[in-house]
Amino acid sequence: MPKAVAAEWFLRLFTTPDRALAIAGDMSEEGRVSITDLIRTGASLFAGNIAGAPFRLLLLLLGGVAVNLICWDLATFALSYHTFGSVWNWSIVYAVTSRIVIPIIMGDLLVRFSTHRDMTACATHAILIWLLPVVWTVMRILATMNARPYFPWLVVLSTLVTWLIAACLLLASGIRTRKRFLAVI
């Protein structure tokens, strides 16, 4: 039953393995392993996770945003003064750390520090790290729009795509760490 196996895997992201197994079993018994049913169930579990520990999740998210901002600020500082080399070398370091290394570390840390609500923390953080830079870029462009002859769609699109990749990396890192944890248990 490949559909039920996929359903179980998906539900394991939002609840404990034994609960995911029981819910996937219920779906098989009722013969209703549909994508809409699965998404609705996942969304309910996701919302339930947030409602169950809102302050802990908020703290985790704020901590994650703080780590990201510190890293961006450090990179911006290094870029502004480019004390240790040319600005192009530091641009690469900035891009790699902020969009690849930090999301991977964040995904790993969120899973380690948010037992039972790990993927909810990762998913909300992934949405945040995708939304913040996109909103910030658009706002900055709009603020300086008078000096521009056209709206730079390419900049917005590239920001959207690169931060989407960063968000996916965070989720993938979270799933990988969770899988390792579950294997130990």
Add this chain to the structure above:
Amino acid sequence: MLLGEFEQIVLLAILRLRDDAYGVTIRSEIATRTGREIARGALHTTLDRLEEKGCLASRMGDPTPQRGGRAKRYYTVTALGIKSVTDAQRAFQNLLEGLPILGANYA
């Protein structure tokens, strides 16, 4: 312990089902008795919450072929759960007492 309306419905459905309370039967019992079709996710979130509150206990059953080899998760209401639901129902009864509504007098 304060319980929401849906939490009370779930607890009462589990009490009615006795030893056969798991996801499918709980949903079906609620649909039969109340006419409400509830979402699977909403039910499981409520079951988790009630278990965290100490109103429910759960155990895994044996895997069955009709469930693709997956086990059922059986729920039972704890003493705290019974006390909470009876307290909540008693409060409703007290509020209804002496009210001549819908042609009936709740004495």
